[in-house]
Amino acid sequence: MKKDIFKVGGLILKSRLIVGTGKYKNFKETAEAVKASGASMVTVAVRRINILDKKKPLLTDFLNPKTIKYLPNTAGCFNASESLRTLRLAREIGGWTMVKLEVLGDKKTLYPDMLETLKATKILVKEGFKVLVYCSDDPILAKKLEHLGASAIMPLASPIGSGQGIQNKINLSLIIKNAKVPIIVDAGIGTASDSTIAMELGCDGVLVNSAIAKAKKPVLMAESFKNAVISGRQSFLSGRMPKLFYADASSPKKGLI
Amino acid sequence: MNVGILNILIMAKIQLNGRKLELSSKHSITSLLKKYKIDEKKIAVELNSKIVNRNKYKLIYIKDKDKIEIVHFIGGG
Numbered sequence: 001m002k003k004d005i006f007k008v009g010g011l012i013l014k015s016r017l018i019v020g021t022g023k024y025k026n027f028k029e030t031a032e033a034v035k036a037s038g039a040s041m042v043t044v045a046v047r048r049i050n051i052l053d054k055k056k057p058l059l060t061d062f063l064n065p066k067t068i069k070y071l072p073n074t075a076g077c078f079n080a081s082e083s084l085r086t087l088r089l090a091r092e093i094g095g096w097t098m099v100k101l102e103v104l105g106d107k108k109t110l111y112p113d114m115l116e117t118l119k120a121t122k123i124l125v126k127e128g129f130k131v132l133v134y135c136s137d138d139p140i141l142a143k144k145l146e147h148l149g150a151s152a153i154m155p156l157a158s159p160i161g162s163g164q165g166i167q168n169k170i171n172l173s174l175i176i177k178n179a180k181v182p183i184i185v186d187a188g189i190g191t192a193s194d195s196t197i198a199m200e201l202g203c204d205g206v207l208v209n210s211a212i213a214k215a216k217k218p219v220l221m222a223e224s225f226k227n228a229v230i231s232g233r234q235s236f237l238s239g240r241m242p243k244l245f246y247a248d249a250s251s252p253k254k255g256l257i
Numbered sequence: 258m259n260v261g262i263l264n265i266l267i268m269a270k271i272q273l274n275g276r277k278l279e280l281s282s283k284h285s286i287t288s289l290l291k292k293y294k295i296d297e298k299k300i301a302v303e304l305n306s307k308i309v310n311r312n313k314y315k316l317i318y319i320k321d322k323d324k325i326e327i328v329h330f331i332g333g334g
Contacts, residue, residue, distance in 0.1 A: 023332070043333055044332065046331075048327065049327045051293050059330055075334065085303075088308055092311070093330060094299075
């Protein structure tokens with residue numbers, strides 16, 4: 001069988017699970033959870049340095065960007081120009097060109113502003129960025145992002161941090177069937193089985209933050225997600241049995257006493 | 258760029274990460290980072306809304322009314 005390789009923007013990732021690094025108790029817990037998840041890529045945010053607290057620990061002291069790929073995001077940006085500013089700064093920090101674009105449209109739902117997202121994607125691609133784009137689960141807009149040169153399409157399963165799981169399997173399936181770039185479900189995953197379902201639908205990867213960080217035991221949940229994503233992928237590749245209306249006995253009738 | 262004896266005596270009122278500060282204008286970006294014990298490999302600097310190439314940190318001096326942003330990576334989803 002052909003080796004199952006997960007490639008995003010020319011980069012081979014050994015895990016189909018990408019994890020976020022927000023909402024943890026501390027950096028130690030973040031690092032332990034990331035390790036347990038088996039993820040080879042993590043999302044990070046770009047923020048002002050605290051100039052008054054010189055001894056504050058840094059994320060980079062706990063997660064080495066040389067061994068784990070950092071994917072800078074634009075969380076908190078509500079228009080194209082804010083997100084461009086953030087990602088240009090991110091590129092300057094460490095030379096990253098692979099980034100996660102998320103342009104939010106509303107504070108309450110954190111639903112993406114797709115008009116601004118499309119605008120920003122176009123510019124970022126032109127500037128040489130490899131853009132993984134958080135987006136609505138609209139198949140037409142997903143295709144537009146692909147045409148603009150997005151490296152991966154990241155439709156939401158449900159609102160960011162809501163843990164509501166996959167709310168529109170049909171749309172997600174339509175996006176997957178149409179896509180020539182990786183589809184990574186981003187946002188809304190609530191528990192490990194949600195990620196299995198996403199992978200069984202044929203997603204190429206899953207991005208999870210809150211479901212791990214907000215679990216009672218984040219490190220254990222991280223490992224659970226690792227297994228769930230592998231399991232879902234294997235299940236997808238295996239091809240499920242057809243659904244039948246009536247029962248079909250598993251033991252043969254022949255030789256029945 | 259501010260060079261020369263006169264400039265050394267001038268104080269620059271700047272904004273650093275949204276905070277109002279008064280600094281002597283003899284500070285380059287490199288010396289500003291040193292003053293705050295910031296590892297220049299882990300950050301990016303924006304001066305008056307323009308990203309500063311890290312090769313230029315030594316050459317650019319802080320002047321009055323400058324708005325400086327120093328950013329780094331933190332945990333995020």
